[in-house]
Amino acid sequence: MADKLKDPSSLGFLETAVKISHTSPDIPAEVQMSVKEHIMRHTRLQRQTTEPASSTRHTSFKRHLPRQMHVSSVDYGSELPPAAEQPTSIGRIKPELYKQKSVDGDEAKSGAAKSCGKINFSLRYDYESETLIVRILKAFDLPAKDFCGSSDPYVKIYLLPDRKCKLQTRVHRKTLNPTFDENFHFPVPYEELADRKLHLSVFDFDRFSRHDMIGEVILDNLFEASDLSRETSIWRDIQYATSESVDLGEIMFSLCYLPTAGRLTLTVIKCRNLKAMDITGYSDPYVKVSLLCDGRRLKKKKTTIKKNTLNPVYNEAIIFDIPPENMDQVSLLISVMDYDRVGHNEIIGVCRVGISAEGLGRDHWNEMLAYPRKPIAHWHSLVEVKKSFKEWQGRAASFDSESSCPSPKPPPTP
Template identity: 40%
Template sequence: MESKKSKEENNLGTLFFSLDYSFDANLLKVHVKKATNLPAMDIGGTSDPYVKLFFLPDKKRKLSTKKTNKKPIKVFGIYDYDRFGKHDSIGSVQIPLSSIDLAEPFCGMKPIKSLTQTTLGDICFSLRYVPTSGKMTVGILEAKNLKKMDAYGLSDPYVKIYLNRNGKRLKKKKTSVKKNTLTPYYNESFAFEVTQEQLQSVELVIKVVDHDQVGSNDPIGKVVLSKKATGQALKHWMGMINVPRRPVALWHTLEPDED
């Protein structure tokens, strides 16, 4: 039996729309009619909703009748406009075009679904330490199953690397941004100077962030490694120390970023 909380999270309203495809002009016309029973996103108990339209697997791709292994999906992203900050995502509606007969105009209604995801994803990176030179090399390799941060069901992830000591940030670096993916591949390396003495007290923070062109970037999750860490993080840290000069690569499950 579905819990009351689960029902409330799934009760995000209904979107009414129509699709009309012209085979001659190779053009899809989308009419967003209305949305009903949207949740209140503002303190006053209302919302300022608007809808963004996306086309997957490529947001810039035009509708085509050519055969492809990737099935096109029309996505309606429903947002709450915020004048003073980042616009909040209410939910989304995804329409696989393969499930609709576009020979005739289509009028439909679909429940708006939440983008909530319980897991944040996993990241694989390598650590290498050379005691004689005091050089620590962090190799950001890839990530998978990242949390969906955008209404069209993808993210624009990049990785931040922080080297901290006693609560102070010593160094920070970041990877390039990978567009429209939940499985980014980076293969980028970053070097830090860390003495063997500092190695006993520093912490390394690997943070995955979703890049946003408008507003602030959203953290997806992080991994914190140090001599005081536990589990997989401690195993990786000690592996780096116990096997010097060789890169040690491991997968980690991202933890919530509470900063």
Template identity: 45%
Template sequence: MQSTFSLSTAPITVSAFGLVFSVSLFAWICCQRKSSKSNKTPPYKFVHVLKGVDIYPENLNSKKKFGVDDKSEAKSKSAMPKNSLHLDLENRDLNGNFPKTTSKMQSSPDPENSSSKHFSEKKKDSVSPDSLKSTTSLSSEEKQDKLGTLFLSLEYNFEKKAFVVSIKEARGLPAMDEQSMTSDPYIKMTILPEKKHKVKTRVLRKTLDPAFDETFTFYGIPYSQIQDLTLHFMILSFDRFSRDDVIGEVLIPLAGTELSEGRMLMDREIIKRNVRKSSGRGELLISLCYQSTTNTLTVVVLKARHLPKSDVSGLSDPYVKVNLYHVKKRISKKKTHVKKCTPNAVFNELFVFDIPCEGLDDISIEFLVLDSDRGSRNEVIGRLTLGSSAEGTGGEHWKEICEYPRRQIAKWHMLCDG
């Protein structure tokens, strides 16, 4: 009787032991995953391989970040706080930015050249707490005139005869999107005067303080020619509906720059782009798409900007008339809603026209930007014609939609006198 009882309870004991073992094993696996996530190595900096020049791969060690050797890493851990300007990738937010704290600029931005002597010799180009305080204490009117600051570093590798430009970050950029009050910034860099080397960073979404942390290495540039070069940085904001908005530019002549002592950190104020402003009647952003299968033309009136003052108050109430012509005969017409009191109107209105013939050879489309006035006849602000016989951007835009049917193509066009 006793042996029968022990045999019947044996499976229960084994199953209980298996359950306890399974739960313990599951808990151990969860703890290992959690610890591995917390100790995960941050991503490396972006290192670009450039077309048209000889590139040698950089040696990366998975145990350290790019650009920091063992000695400098040990020094930085002991002598430099974690929130210094050196780009600590663990502290980035969702947009790839760093927290806006004034304390992170109080120490050397680059652990490879963190000696006080090196930065005292380059006080003009280094980042100091005083310069940061001056930017944070600006009045609201002064901030509107400021286009931000660009932070970068320059270095020459004598072993590989390579010129290295690291675009660190930009701060205090203006908002180019009026609705979200943010920008989608990126930077184009060109080495002047030959313009042989043209590179650009990635686009960072919805931020006014982008941290690019991208390194461009140019091989085949002798150190003796560095003094004759000028670096040109164009700061832009990506716009998926049209050409990108230009925020500003930075020009850095390298004459007198001494890179034999090591890496040099610089910060430069971003200035307005030195171009001729659009004069005359303003500009209109149009998107076109020709559907060859249905023989229809889709027209989207997106934006207008820099419209002249037409009203006594100094502002106009613009709207757009769209006329479709077949062999100089108007066969259809549409118009947008009126936008009150603005020289920079956003319409975003779509119209679909049926084409009475095969192809667009005999078709043209006219855009009239008018100022709405209840008391009198509406005044024509500007005119734009697109077609196969149109000159300038109007003809180029029309040629593109004919060559690439079913593709929506948007372009800015200068308005002519009405």
């Protein structure tokens, strides 16, 4: 100990590290040396890193991963700060703060909600007959959907959450500025108007193929323009949309991830306002959850079937074992199916959650990762099976011989 204290460099280090101020009393040399040894020992412990042992429950997951993914080569120490980074007099420089945001990021996604023209309509409530009168007046500056540079537009009208009563205008040929001037009546008590939403979907009619959706308008508050006692003209921008997500219903489920156990729990809570798939006006819905990795289905699990209902309640948990290092490579496809005893089961609607998902599906996944061990629940709107999902189903056909997921049939010609 005495020899160490004679070393000038050691004493210089201790005076700098231990002495609090120029007015503080001198600290005994033995205490200073013990503090130095403690600091050096703590530094050596921080440099030691060990890789966590892989759980046997994740063996089946890794076996189904694509070959190009090298799970065993994950660098667990990549998040440690580089040793060459030196602090300056005003603090540590963080290069990530100076990175320029990508133009294709949030700006491109916000551009997806572009306007597709305008629509003019009016609302009025008839107190005697307890009827809401919606008058579709005209549309302006619609996008061209045909090769000739024009469109054949018509409008579908819903008073949500009621989806059974669907009304629509006549088709106007070869015009981007149609004048409809048609009235539509929705019987509804005045007390329920505050909970209703008006949904307008603008379509381009096509005689030989599926009708193209131009866009939609959703009026959440019917009283925002007037008190409905008198007819009031309203102009709204038509928002870009590729499918009528609100027509298929919604599903509520929660996500919870345990990083230490590598366990993902999806709890299917309930659905509401599902699309009627049977002649009786109801459906026999169940929920199928598929675990995807790079477009390939690894596993699938299902809930029970609820008979003759459009608002089923499940409260059923579905569990997948996923290692923490693979959470950014997987996603979940949630499909609400209609059970059919005779023919094939049909898809009512789907939604997707994961890092590669869009909108709420990505936000829900990130919120789950930000709050581990805590169930996070959200309502998700169901959408039709997109082209990417159809391509995935074709690749997954060899993995799963079940043929209960045919593509939804095109709507009938108006």
